Structures are given as structure tokens and as C-alpha cells.
Amino acid sequence: MTHPLIDRLTTEHGMPHLGDEAALASWLDRPGTHCLFxxxxxxxxxxxxxxxxxxxELRAAFQRAFDCAVVGDAIEAGLRERAGVLKTPSLIFWRDGRCLGGIPKVRDWSDYLVRIPQIIGPRAGDGEAA
Known part of the structure; x- marks a missing residue:
């Protein structure tokens, strides 16, 4: 079951929908930090x-320090188990083929602003002026 607000992520925000393991692997092999919704x-x-x-809004607040994709139903359970982030909705961050961590459930905005830098580490600020 999809919802218009989830579809909007792909249609208006250009986030890919990853519907199978091959698409997931291909996307995670790309350079950079990735956020899987x-x-x-x-x-x-x-x-x-x-x-x-x-x-x-998070992607904009972090000045695109990570790219985003929507995980499809067919691969969702396996990905959650592999990442150790079992609750949904969740944001799971990856870099260089490894899971950096995740944020399950919806949080207060301030929680995201604290947790995301902890998860994605110093590379989030690469290229930013001090």
C-alpha cells in the first residue's frame, strides 16, 4: 500500500524507489552517504x-549531506533485519557499503538534529565553511 505523501518523495523530490535487492545494492554502491527511508x-x-x-526537510537542513531513497515493501523486512533497525518508519544511514545506524519512529526535530550528525559522522560537514 502506498500513500500520496510517500509517492511525493519519488515524484516531487526525485528520491528513487528501491523495489528489489539489485536496485538497493546498486544505490548503496554509489559514493557518498545514503539515507534509506x-x-x-x-x-x-x-x-x-x-x-x-x-x-x-532533513535533507535540506543538512545541506544534502546525504541522498535519500524510499525502500519498497518487498525488501523492507530484510533490510530492517540486516541494519538492526526493526521499527518503522525509520531512516537508516549507509556509507561505503556499511550501515552507519538508524533512527526508528518519528522523533522531535531536535532529536534528528542531534542524532543524524552522530550517525553520519564528520563527513557530513565536508566542504562546509567553519
Whole structure:
């Protein structure tokens, strides 16, 4: 089941939808830091749509220090298990083929501003003026 706010991430914000393991592997092999949005079931979890609205704002707030993709239903459970982030919705960060960590559920804005730099590390500020 998709929701218009999740679809908006791909149609308006240009985030790829990763529907199978090959697409996921190809996307994670790209250079840079990646944020995987694992929506879960928006019909059962109302927080999913909140997370879909928050994600583009986070990407902008962090000045595109990471790119984003939406994880499809078919690969969601395996990815959550592999990353050790079992609750949805979640944001799971990857770099250089390894999981850096994740943020399950919807959080207060201030929590994201603290946790994301802790997860993605000093490379988030590469190229920023001091």
C-alpha cells in the first residue's frame, strides 16, 4: 500500500524507489552517504506519513549531506533485519557499503538534529565553511 505523501518523495523530490535487492545494492554502491527511508505500512502506522514529510526537510537542513531513497515493501523486512533497525518508519544511514545506524519512529526535530550528525559522522560537514 502506498500513500500520496510517500509517492511525493519519488515524484516531487526525485528520491528513487528501491523495489528489489539489485536496485538497493546498486544505490548503496554509489559514493557518498545514503539515507534509506523505510516507511512500513502507512495504513497501520500513521507516523509513516509524518516521516515522509520530515525527510525532505532533513535533507535540506543538512545541506544534502546525504541522498535519500524510499525502500519498497518487498525488501523492507530484510533490510530492517540486516541494519538492526526493526521499527518503522525509520531512516537508516549507509556509507561505503556499511550501515552507519538508524533512527526508528518519528522523533522531535531536535532529536534528528542531534542524532543524524552522530550517525553520519564528520563527513557530513565536508566542504562546509567553519
Amino acid at each position: 523505510v516507511p512500513g505500512d502507512p495504513g497501520r502506522n500513521l507516523a509513516t506519513t509524518d516521516a515522509a514529510v520530515i525527510l525532505p
